[in-house]
Amino acid sequence: MCGPVTDHPDLPPSGPLASLGWLDFFAEQREPHETGLVPMRIAMVHRSRLTGLSEAGSVELTLPVHTNTADFAVGDWVLIHPRTRMLHRRLNRRTVLERRLEGSRALQPVAANVDTLFIVTSCNADFNQARLERYLALANQGGANPVILLTKADMATDVDVYRRQAVELQRGLDVVSVNPRLPAAARTLASWCGVGQTVALVGSSGVGKSTLVNTLAGPGQALPQETGGIREHDAKGRHTTTSRSLHAIAGGGWVIDTPGMRTLHVSDAGEGIATLFAEITELAPSCRFRDCTHAHEPGCVVQAAVADGRLNPERLIRWRKLLDENHDNTPASAGPRGRRSVGR
Numbered sequence: 001m002c003g004p005v006t007d008h009p010d011l012p013p014s015g016p017l018a019s020l021g022w023l024d025f026f027a028e029q030r031e032p033h034e035t036g037l038v039p040m041r042i043a044m045v046h047r048s049r050l051t052g053l054s055e056a057g058s059v060e061l062t063l064p065v066h067t068n069t070a071d072f073a074v075g076d077w078v079l080i081h082p083r084t085r086m087l088h089r090r091l092n093r094r095t096v097l098e099r100r101l102e103g104s105r106a107l108q109p110v111a112a113n114v115d116t117l118f119i120v121t122s123c124n125a126d127f128n129q130a131r132l133e134r135y136l137a138l139a140n141q142g143g144a145n146p147v148i149l150l151t152k153a154d155m156a157t158d159v160d161v162y163r164r165q166a167v168e169l170q171r172g173l174d175v176v177s178v179n180p181r182l183p184a185a186a187r188t189l190a191s192w193c194g195v196g197q198t199v200a201l202v203g204s205s206g207v208g209k210s211t212l213v214n215t216l217a218g219p220g221q222a223l224p225q226e227t228g229g230i231r232e233h234d235a236k237g238r239h240t241t242t243s244r245s246l247h248a249i250a251g252g253g254w255v256i257d258t259p260g261m262r263t264l265h266v267s268d269a270g271e272g273i274a275t276l277f278a279e280i281t282e283l284a285p286s287c288r289f290r291d292c293t294h295a296h297e298p299g300c301v302v303q304a305a306v307a308d309g310r311l312n313p314e315r316l317i318r319w320r321k322l323l324d325e326n327h328d329n330t331p332a333s334a335g336p337r338g339r340r341s342v343g344r
Contacts, residue, residue: 021196026077029091037079037088043246045072062086073109074244074256095143100267105331111200111256116192117144120203123156130318134264135202136170141272150177151208170276180212195252202258213257218250267329277319
C-alpha cells in the first residue's frame, strides 16, 4: 500500500476506510479484477493534480493523460494502483452537490458524498430567504440533508425572528444557532459530525464558514483555514476560502469548506424545488386544470390556499421565480443524471 506523502502536512493521517466514509455502496462497485486497487478519497482538487486520502495517509495521485480534474470533486472515492499511485477510475457518487456557472452548459461538482449540508447565514443583512431556498434546492437535488446554521446571533436584537423565517422554508428543516468561534459549536453539531460522516459548508463570504471549519477540526490541524471579517455597512464578507478541501473533524467525521457563493444559479433542480415547496407541489394535482399556472384559473386549489391563509403568497412568488429560473438555466438536452439520494 502507498505510504503517506510528506508534502501535504495539512492533511492529517487517516484511519480505517470506514472512518473516511467508505460504505458498502462504494465497495459493491468494485469489479473482481479491481480487488488489488486501493480506495482513496479525494481531499483536494487542483487545476492539474488531485490529492487523495487512504488508510495510510495522504498522497498526490498520478493522473492518466488527458485527465480533466474538473470532473472530480472533493469527497469523491477513487481506485488507485498501489505501486504507481495511478488513478484508475472514480466510483459512482452517493450524493453530489452541483451548480452551473453562468454561461456554462456543464454542471460543476461542488462536493461529493456529503451526508449533511450546513447552510451558513448570519443574523444580519446577509439573511435572505430567497438565497437560502436556492441552497436548499441544491441540497435536496443532490441528496444531502440540509441544516441551516445561524451565526452572529449575539449581535441580533431578536434571533427568533431569523429562526422562524428559516424554519418556514422547508418541512422538517433543522435550524441551529452557533457561534463558530466557540468550542461549544462542535458539541452542538456533533450529531451530524460522527465517525465516517461528511458535512459540507456553503453560504456567503464572511458568515463564519472557515472559522467553523477550524472549530470543528480542532486545534490539532496543521494548516487552519484563513478567516476574514465583513464590511459593516452591508454585512458582505471577503472571500477567504479560494478552493475546496477535506478536513478531519476532531470527533471523527469530515468537513468540506467551499468558497463563498455570491450568486447561485438554480438549474437541473426540479426535484429539489419540488421538495423545497412541498406545500405547493402537493396541492397542484388537485387543481381543476392539469396545466394550471396557479395564477388566475378557476378551480385552482393553490390560489384557494393563499386566499384562506394556508399558503404564504410570498412563497408562491418565489416558487414561480425558481421554477422559471430552473427552466431557463437547464439545457434542453439535459437528461437523467442517475443521482442517488440519501435516506431521511
